[in-house]
Amino acid sequence: MTKSFFFGLLAFLLFAGCEDTMTLDESTAARRETVHTYQHAQVERALAATAIPYLVFDFGRGKMEIKQSGAIVWDEPIILAEEADTLRIQELLQETAQEPLLRYIQERQLFEHHKRYADSVLTIICGILNVGPELLQRELPVRFDLKTSDGLLFRFEASDDTLLTKPKNRLLSVLDGLLGVGKDEPIAIIQMPMERALTLYYVARPGASVLINP
Structure with missing residues (x-):
């Protein structure tokens, strides 16, 4: 296995790992935003009832x-x-x-x-x-x-x-x-x-x- 191949493989794995992390972070942020929107709607509904x-x-x-x-x-x-x-x-x-x-x-x-x-x-x-x-x-x-x-x-x-x-x-x-x-x-x-x-x-x-x- 040549050095160039090894470093190329390492770079690919690092990039793939970063991409997975970014996807995970984006997914977490999206879920958090959905929960926040739902909670906000519930609070507004309760306030409107008063x-x-x-x-x-x-x-x-x-x-x-x-x-x-x-x-x-x-x-x-x-x-x-x-x-x-x-x-x-x-x-x-x-x-x-x-x-x-x-x-x-x-x-x-x-x-x-x-x-x-x-x-x-x-x-x-x-x-x-x-x-x-x-x-x-x-x-x-x-x-x-x-x-x-x-x-x-x-x-x-x-x-x-x-x-x-x-x-x-x-x-x-x-x-x-x-x-x-x-x-x-x-x-x-x-x-x-x-x-x-x-x-x-x-x-x-x-x-x-x-x-x-x-």
């Missing part, structure tokens, strides 16, 4: 949704802040993808609000929460954090240019840092119109259910 609003953050589709009884009652595109590291966000989300599918809002912290309230938005919120308008404060959230039961922190900021460029807002950010407010690092900073953020803010109360898809 008729209580719940949140869905779907980064794969780039959408946030509020659902009730399985129907979408509010949705908004996920628009990340310009300085966002999208690759790092995906890595962090993938790391937690096998965690319990159903999470809960553990903390909600409002850093800044704006005293303006559209009646049309008020009507939508009252309809979703099934409460009277007198129970809701007339404030629009400019910047707030939502923290899930497993420690994922999401920050939401108004995308209105007139608000983001105010010196007051920049000063508040500096003060927050000095006082230790919002000390945890957010997994993502999401920007959205202030009036659209209002519905999300009110539904995302501590204890609210949330599904997160990478």
Whole structure:
């Protein structure tokens, strides 16, 4: 047996072994994805049966949704802040993808609000929460954090240019840092119109259910 034949045979066996491993890995990943999809559907079915609003953050589709009884009652595109590291966000989300599918809002912290309230938005919120308008404060959230039961922190900021460029807002950010407010690092900073953020803010109360898809 010549050396060239021996090395050729060795290379073939190594390649075949790698190919088998890749096929096995792909098969395992496919099964895991199938199980994940099934579990997700089961969780959604259970949530829909309660008729209580719940949140869905779907980064794969780039959408946030509020659902009730399985129907979408509010949705908004996920628009990340310009300085966002999208690759790092995906890595962090993938790391937690096998965690319990159903999470809960553990903390909600409002850093800044704006005293303006559209009646049309008020009507939508009252309809979703099934409460009277007198129970809701007339404030629009400019910047707030939502923290899930497993420690994922999401920050939401108004995308209105007139608000983001105010010196007051920049000063508040500096003060927050000095006082230790919002000390945890957010997994993502999401920007959205202030009036659209209002519905999300009110539904995302501590204890609210949330599904997160990478």
